[in-house]
Amino acid sequence: MEKSLKRPALLAGVLIALIALPVVADATGYAALTSLATRVLIYGIAAASLNFVLGYGGMVSFGHAAFFGIGGYVVGILYQHYSLGEPLFGFISGTNQLLITIPVALVVSGLMAALIGALSLRTGGVQFIMITLAFAQMLFFLFVSLKTYGGDDGLIIRRANELPGLNMRDKQTVYYVCLAITVLFFVILWRIVNSRFGNVIVGLRQSEKRMAAIGLPAYRYKLMAFVISGMGCGLAGALMANFLRYASPDMIHWTKSGELMVMVILGGVGTLFGPLLGAAVFIVLESILASWTENWQLGLGLILLFVVLYTQGGVQALGARMFGRRA
Amino acid sequence: MTLFLEQMLNGVQFGVMLFLLAAGLTLIFGIMGVINLAHGSIYMIGAYAGTWVATETGSFWLGIPAALAAAAFTGAAIEFLVVRRLYGRDHLDQVLATFGLILIFNQTITILFGRQPLFVSMPALLDGSVELLPGLVYPIYRLAIIAVGLLVALGLYLLINKTRIGMLVRAGSTNREMVRALGVDIRLLYTLVFGLGALLAGLAGFMAGPILAVQVGMGEQILITTFVVVVIGGVGSIRGAFFASLILGIVDTGLRAYLPGLLRQVMVGPEADALGAGISSMGIYLLMAIVLLIRPKGLFIRNS
Numbered sequence: 001m002e003k004s005l006k007r008p009a010l011l012a013g014v015l016i017a018l019i020a021l022p023v024v025a026d027a028t029g030y031a032a033l034t035s036l037a038t039r040v041l042i043y044g045i046a047a048a049s050l051n052f053v054l055g056y057g058g059m060v061s062f063g064h065a066a067f068f069g070i071g072g073y074v075v076g077i078l079y080q081h082y083s084l085g086e087p088l089f090g091f092i093s094g095t096n097q098l099l100i101t102i103p104v105a106l107v108v109s110g111l112m113a114a115l116i117g118a119l120s121l122r123t124g125g126v127q128f129i130m131i132t133l134a135f136a137q138m139l140f141f142l143f144v145s146l147k148t149y150g151g152d153d154g155l156i157i158r159r160a161n162e163l164p165g166l167n168m169r170d171k172q173t174v175y176y177v178c179l180a181i182t183v184l185f186f187v188i189l190w191r192i193v194n195s196r197f198g199n200v201i202v203g204l205r206q207s208e209k210r211m212a213a214i215g216l217p218a219y220r221y222k223l224m225a226f227v228i229s230g231m232g233c234g235l236a237g238a239l240m241a242n243f244l245r246y247a248s249p250d251m252i253h254w255t256k257s258g259e260l261m262v263m264v265i266l267g268g269v270g271t272l273f274g275p276l277l278g279a280a281v282f283i284v285l286e287s288i289l290a291s292w293t294e295n296w297q298l299g300l301g302l303i304l305l306f307v308v309l310y311t312q313g314g315v316q317a318l319g320a321r322m323f324g325r326r327a
Numbered sequence: 328m329t330l331f332l333e334q335m336l337n338g339v340q341f342g343v344m345l346f347l348l349a350a351g352l353t354l355i356f357g358i359m360g361v362i363n364l365a366h367g368s369i370y371m372i373g374a375y376a377g378t379w380v381a382t383e384t385g386s387f388w389l390g391i392p393a394a395l396a397a398a399a400f401t402g403a404a405i406e407f408l409v410v411r412r413l414y415g416r417d418h419l420d421q422v423l424a425t426f427g428l429i430l431i432f433n434q435t436i437t438i439l440f441g442r443q444p445l446f447v448s449m450p451a452l453l454d455g456s457v458e459l460l461p462g463l464v465y466p467i468y469r470l471a472i473i474a475v476g477l478l479v480a481l482g483l484y485l486l487i488n489k490t491r492i493g494m495l496v497r498a499g500s501t502n503r504e505m506v507r508a509l510g511v512d513i514r515l516l517y518t519l520v521f522g523l524g525a526l527l528a529g530l531a532g533f534m535a536g537p538i539l540a541v542q543v544g545m546g547e548q549i550l551i552t553t554f555v556v557v558v559i560g561g562v563g564s565i566r567g568a569f570f571a572s573l574i575l576g577i578v579d580t581g582l583r584a585y586l587p588g589l590l591r592q593v594m595v596g597p598e599a600d601a602l603g604a605g606i607s608s609m610g611i612y613l614l615m616a617i618v619l620l621i622r623p624k625g626l627f628i629r630n631s
Contacts, residue, residue, distance in 0.1 A: 060419050119616060123623045126362060129418060130558045131619050134612040137551060141612075145605020147598055254551065258426045265423050295438055301430030308424040309412055 011273075018179055022172045031171075035243075036287060038175045040280045041182045042239045047263035047275035048189060049232025054261070055270030056193060057225045058205030059121070062129045062257050063136030066116065067109040067230040069252030071237025073143065074105040076155035076247035083158065098161035098168070098177075102238050109234020110227050117226030121219060133254060140252040154248025161242050168242075178239055182276075185235065190272055192228065201225050233260075262304055329463045334584045335577060340469045342576020343476025347531035348549060349556040349568040350483055351524020357500035357563020359517050361410055362418055364425035366528055366553070367546030368432035369405075373398035373529025374541045375436055378447040381536075387450035390533055398529020399522050406521040414517075433543050444540035472534050479527065480569055487565055496520065500563035552579075555615045561625025571626065575611050582607035 018037070025033035046068050053059045078101050081087060081094025088094065095101060120131045149155050160168045167173055192198050200221050203211045208218050241247040250256065259282065267278025285303065289296030352366050377394030381387050409428065413421045448454075453468045487493035495516055498506045507513045532545075539545065556575055560567025587603030594602070618626055 054419065060417075060422070062422065119620060123619050126356065126418065126562055127558055127619055127623060127625075129362065129422065130554050131616060133551065134555065134615050138609045138612045138616075141605050141608035144608075145601050145603075147601045151601060254547075258422075261419070261423060262426065265419065269419070295434045297430040298434035298438075301427040301434065304427035304430070305409065305424055308420050308427065309409065 015183070022175055026172075034171055034175050036283060038171075038178050038243055039240075040276075040283050041175075041178045042236050042243060043260075043263060043279035043283060044276035045182055045185050045239070046233045046236035047260050047267070047279050048186070048272070049229045049236065050260050051264045051267075051269065051271075051275045052189065052193070052201075052232065053225050053229040054264055055274075056198065056205065057201045057222060059222060059226065060129050061120075061132040061226075061229075062254070062261070063116070063132035063134070064229070064233050064260055065252050065254065065256035066132075066136035066139045067113055067233035068237040068240070068256065068260070069139065069143065069247070069249070070109045070112055071105040071234035071239075072241035072247035072251045073149065073155070073237075074108050074234070075101045075161065075238045075241040076157055077149055078104065079157045079161070080149065080155060096159065096161050098163045098242070101161050102181075102235065105234045105238035106231045109237070110231040113227045113230020113234075114223065117223050117230070121222050121226065133257070136252055136254060136257055140249050140254070143249045143252060150248070152249065154246055154250070157241060157245040157247065160245055174243060178243070181235070181239065185232065186272070186276075189232070193272060197221070197224070266304075266307060329460070332460070332463055333465060334580055336465055336469065336473070337584075338577030338580035339573060340473050340476075340576070341580055342573040343473050343480075344531050344535060345549070345553055345556050345576055346476055346569055346572035347479060347527045347534075348553040349560070349572050350479070350565055351520075351527045352553055353557045353560065353563055353565065353568045354496065354500070354520050355524050356557060358496060358503065358520055359410070359414055360503065361413055362421045362425065363405075363410065364422060364550065365405055365428035365432065366524065367548075367550030368429055369398050369401055369525045369528040369546075370532040370535075370549060371436065371541075371543070371546035372401050372432065373532030374536050374545065375440060375445065375532075377529070377533030378445045378536045378541045379440070381447045382445070387447065390447065390536075391530075394529045394533035395526055398525045398532070402522050402525020402528075403518065405525075406518055410521065411514075411517075429547065432546075436543050442543065444542035445536075446540065447536045449537045468537060472538075475530075475534065479530075483565055492516075492519065552611060555611050559615050559618045559626055561628035564625070564627045567625055567627030575614070578614060579607070579611050582610045 018041075021037050022034045025031055025037075046064070049067075050061065050064045053061055077088065078094045079096055081092070082096045083094070085094075116132065116135045120128055120135065123131055143149065144152050160174065162168055163177065166177070168177070200211065200216055203216075204218055204221060211221075212218050237247075237251060240251070263278035263282045264275050265278070266281050267276065268274030285300060286296065289299045293299075348366060348370060352363065355361055355363050355366070373394040376397030377390035380393035381390030384390075405428065409424055413424055449468050453471050456464045456466050457470070458464050485493075487496055495506060495511055499513070499516060503513070506516075532541075535541075535545070535549075552575065556568060556571045559575065560569070560571030583604070586607050587600045590599035590603045590606075593599075622628075
């Protein structure tokens with residue numbers, strides 16, 4: 001009983017804090033905080049998407065940066081064709097409207113996830129980890145070699161996508177747009193996780209045989225989950241390209257897939273908001289360590305090792321244990 | 328024709344290097360069920376330790392024991408401090424813990440040696456080239472690498488198939504639980520296998536020194552390719568790792584050598600080169616995807 005009341009109150013509190021954040025940041029002179037928070041939100045979306053297959057579905061994908069990168073490149077490529085005024089493939093005109101680029105990013109990353117998932121899900125275990133990694137690497141090298149779209153150097157997007165009635169050149173506006181999308185995303189994800197479909201996905205992680213015995217087509221359910229998760233990462237990638245005004249092969253590099261996994265495990269595998277928390281911890285840690293020393297990766301590696309070896313369930317569980325509550 | 332033969336030899340040489348890494352990785356996968364991303368770091372540590380000692384002492388040959396010792400020590404330390412706690416955990420924990428190790432090792436090496444790549448010169452004995460066939464001149468050093476690789480392969484074959492340890496290793500990769508149930512000290516076996524894998528990785532790293540630059544990040548580049556080898560060859564199969572290494576080495580080298588030329592027939596120069604390089608890099612991953620789709624457990628594992 002207590003828990004059911006506590007949680008909504010906590011969420012409302014966090015939401016209010018997030019809404020107030022840019023104002024507070026400006027007032028106290030830490031304007032950079034808004035940018036930091038924007039990155040947290042975007043990576044939170046990506047990590048939560050990965051967590052849907054990884055934590056709920058038990059499919060350890062080591063290639064989710066692929067979809068993140070695809071989302072980014074959709075925005076970048078459409079913008080390039082818009083600014084050059086020449087249509088893509090001769091008939092698709094470019095655009096700089098967020099209301100168009102985001103749905104396109106969702107569709108393209110969803111299609112790629114369907115393709116990659118359909119092939120990868122035929123395997124399992126170690127092979128699944130490796131084949132998802134392989135597909136991401138393939139895309140990485142593809143974008144590196146596409147000189148038309150910047151190749152190695154990536155694609156600079158001179159101006160963020162426009163949204164009618166808003167000034168997207170303002171950092172605060174971008175933050176609020178990302179916040180609105182994040183809230184919407186988590187509402188949808190919450191609905192999916194608690195739906196019958198979500199239950200089946202969790203059931204598949206626990207025992208695929210049992211689910212098959214009930215008469216559920218495991219492969220199709222897993223594929224659907226993989227596509228949803230890919231679309232979420234695509235969304236995050238599209239937002240990231242808008243925020244950084246840059247899309248590059250780095251977004252697809254395998255270390256990015258690793259970082260997303262780190263966020264998931266830092267926050268707590270298989271929890272709804274854990275990955276958002278994990279993204280926050282990761283990005284704040286990264287900035288703090290980076291400001292102390294250029295060898296921040298050493299600290300990050302040690303922390304990661306500690307979290308994996310000695311905590312079960314990430315920061316959320318650690319906090320819960322320290323404050324004497326059950327996770 | 329001589330160019331083709333030379334490229335084939337390059338492919339074999341690259342394949343042999345891959346095998347030295349893949350042999351350890353596939354055993355660690357197969358027997359302990361651990362995904363060790365830090366295997367590439369051991370390769371890097373072997374390269375740095377060997378190169379540093381070789382440069383300081385001026386003797387290439389002293390670099391070899393240094394590389395082997397550093398790699399074996401690091402391997403044993405990793406096994407004892409980290410990997411030992413990961414047996415039986417799920418793959419996610421293993422991937423993340425060893426990912427953490429990569430960050431730690433890369434940064435430590437950067438602190439110790441800086442970002443500048445190190446170079447080591449070849450020993451006088453192996454410097455120079457030899458004419459294998461009329462018109463086919465090939466560097467002795469690369470031939471030596473091929474020879475060492477083949478010797479290691481032979482040694483591993485004998486170790487795995489003819490000795491008691493090898494028998495346990497084979498049994499362990501088929502059914503870990505059963506070996507444990509029969510009263511074998513599986514911990515000792517694990518440490519031995521891990522140490523052996525680390526030793527081979529260190530050897531590969533040091534031998535790569537004179538050909539490639541010794542730099543931070545060299546481990547990850549080859550690590551991912553090695554994973555492809557292991558998966559194509561079938562997890563736990565040394566024989567599979569051997570053949571898959573050679574196939575991948577030759578395919579990768581072949582694509583890099585010939586694809587840009589072929590593309591240049593239909594495209595403009597620089598763009599063909601860029602796209603050719605890109606597609607050649609994709610080649611091995613494509614091969615892996617195809618193999619996994621036809622034989623999900625790898626080429627050299629019988630589907631039961």
